[in-house]
Amino acid sequence: MAQFEDIISKSDQVDSGSPSVYQLRTKKQKSGSLTLTVGEKQETKPNKTILLVGETATGKSTLVNALFNYAVGVKFGDDVWFQLVEDQTGSQTSDVIVYQIFGFEDQTLPFSLTIIDTPAFGDTQDPDHIRTNQRLMELFQSADGIQEVHAVGLVMKDEENPVTDRLKNIYDFIKSQFGKDVKKNIIALMTNSQGKPPRKVLQALEAANIKCAKNEKNQPCIIQFDNCQDEERTEESELSIENAWKVTERGMKQFIAFLEKSPPLQPEVILEHHKERIRLTACIQNLLERIRFTELKMRDVERTQEALRINNQKMKRDKSFNVSIPEAYKDLQPPRDGRCSYETSLCCPVCKENCHYPGCTKALNPEQCEVMIDGKCTSCTNKCPASDHVKQNRQCVIRTNKVEKTKEALKKQYKQESRQKMKLSERLEKEKTKLKEGKIDK
Ligand SMILES: Nc1nc2c(ncn2[C@@H]2O[C@H](COP(=O)(O)OP(=O)(O)OP(=O)(O)O)[C@@H](O)[C@H]2O)c(=O)[nH]1
Ligand SMILES: [Mg+2]
Ligand SMILES: [Zn+2]
Ligand SMILES: [Zn+2]
Ligand SMILES: [Zn+2]
Structure with a gap:
């Protein structure tokens, strides 16, 4: 684990089992939205920004952690897991949080990452819905806010009915804020996935008229993950956890490839x-x-x-x-x-x-x-x-x-x-x- 010594020195161990789980200590900044930063920004290095939206408990915050672990090169065999998101134990995200991951460029990714985690919104009757909309707009409008977005991830669970009315509302909000060109930046991120061909999801997206970016086969971009890497490994669970790692690893490769070629959405356009x-x-x-x-x-x-x-x-x-x-x-x-x-x-x-x-x-x-x-x-x-x-x-x-x-x-x-x-x-x-x-x- 020598390769993670540096990160471990900036973390607190929260679980000594298999895997060992570490909570990162981040630099916190609050101007409107809370920003948590790991590492130092280098102006010369490229950066990619991901906005994660979706219904509650679909796995947005968990995906933030998975992206961090992927960025720093954690593999199944390392038997270690890092948490970037705080208070993760089954708690709902209550405000927009921006995560910045610097200093790991050229390890697994050719760029640094900015990830915007959002609370579940889309229930237009709920006051939190308006607050989240508001927060996001502030973030895109303020001078020290987000300058560009490369991917808007619609996070959903790989299950019977992944596309709900609330998700549709979120999608409509995103479209209304970013203009119709946003579809080049929208991708479906399936969590809890076993990696089987996502036929049902394709149909559900089409039925709901949700338009995503297209992949090289001219199919909507659907990327699958199974993020349960922090689950205790036992003789019984080991095999399924290893399979989950494979699903996520494939998903991450596709996700990074998408980020490399997706055009940035500029804030002026949005504004x-x-x-x-x-x-x-x-x-x-x-x-x-x-x-x-x-x-x-x-x-x-x-x-x-x-x-x-x-x-x-x-x-x-x-x-x-x-x-x-x-x-x-x-x-x-x-x-x-x-x-x-x-x-x-x-x-x-x-x-x-x-x-x-x-x-x-x-x-x-x-x-x-x-x-x-x-x-x-x-x-x-x-x-x-x-x-x-x-x-x-x-x-x-x-x-x-x-x-x-x-x-x-x-x-x-x-x-x-x-x-x-x-x-x-x-x-x-x-x-x-x-x-x-x-x-x-x-
Ligand atoms: N097995 C499995 N569990 C997952 C996956 N993604 C998330 N979970 C679990 O689902 C629960 C909810 O995940 P969160 O990441 O908190 O969901 P969220 O979308 O951030 O939820 P809100 O903050 O309420 O909007 C947690 O207990 C996660 O461990 C996945 O891909 N596979
Ligand atoms: Mg959350
Ligand atoms: Zn006014
Ligand atoms: Zn007037
Ligand atoms: Zn007047």
């Missing part, structure tokens, strides 16, 4: 694509609210006309006669549904509109919100400057009231605009035309 998508969604949402408000205003005018028609005589006789009229108006208030802080809104008090709601994560700094282009909002009616927007946890809500009004009050409400005298009925018609043309009062 711009993602930002534009968020911006458009926000603008559409804003527009829908404006349309709803216009429709309500239109209803108000029509009800007013109706009330005047019915009560015309009474109102002429009695100046203090009231008609009951609905009135739509806008209000800025804290969100009623108690959404989490990362679901804050960005609103414009000038236009009284939600410019980015829900899901504005940049609300604390309106200049950075996706709806701003060159410091101006692309969402609200007046396209107000970023500085006009409010960053608090507030949202614009449309409300309706019933108000009692005399004819005089109505005249005041729909006031003369030009010097040309107009009857109230004419003014109401004019208001309807304005609403139809999209000129809305705040």
Whole structure:
């Protein structure tokens, strides 16, 4: 084991059995996501980045360990195993963690590795889903974050139904974030595999319309592993564990070959694509609210006309006669549904509109919100400057009231605009035309 002396000196033994298991001591850094580093980065050496996603307990974190052991050249006969992932004993990963493996280039791999381990997400009802999405985006957007990704591994168990709805959601998320070219970088990573031809998985991927990179046979890239290398070796288990090693070793060779030739996904592509998508969604949402408000205003005018028609005589006789009229108006208030802080809104008090709601994560700094282009909002009616927007946890809500009004009050409400005298009925018609043309009062 002389060849591992150096690594062992940087580890703590956690199991003295067969194999001996060592937990690596890593350098930890937290800026947004946690980064665990082994070895020193050398700028001149190439690096490959792998993003691992998939359902819970499919073996993402275990695969991180397997990749490390492969990178440092651990073989079945060495009877040793290294753990890079901490607290591995059956625990779920709860946040995005970045592992960096430096200093073993030219041993088994021609490059250093960056591996992004993610918690299970894809359940869109689960708040953790949004948090993980958010974390990943931060990681790709920050200057000291991930610069490029070479492989997105969809990790799944080699079992009856490996492709679930949640996996499909994860796949859709990945596609929406990285653009359609991402399929050149997506590979299926099967764990718990005995290495048999993966026909069922091929069918399941096809049925779910999940598109992966193609191998030289023009088949979707499916790579198999069986990562149980840390299991205690006994006379009974030895044979099956050795077979598992063979499956994983073949998988690793294929995986490394894939990494060598896969084109890197650049962060700019990811960033711009993602930002534009968020911006458009926000603008559409804003527009829908404006349309709803216009429709309500239109209803108000029509009800007013109706009330005047019915009560015309009474109102002429009695100046203090009231008609009951609905009135739509806008209000800025804290969100009623108690959404989490990362679901804050960005609103414009000038236009009284939600410019980015829900899901504005940049609300604390309106200049950075996706709806701003060159410091101006692309969402609200007046396209107000970023500085006009409010960053608090507030949202614009449309409300309706019933108000009692005399004819005089109505005249005041729909006031003369030009010097040309107009009857109230004419003014109401004019208001309807304005609403139809999209000129809305705040
Ligand atoms: N036999 C076998 N067991 C595996 C394999 N991959 C993972 N396991 C076991 O499956 C369990 C779950 O593995 P994890 O690596 O924690 O799964 P995960 O995908 O990281 O799960 P989350 O962090 O909850 O998303 C662990 O007990 C692993 O030892 C494999 O290929 N073969
Ligand atoms: Mg995990
Ligand atoms: Zn925003
Ligand atoms: Zn705005
Ligand atoms: Zn505005």
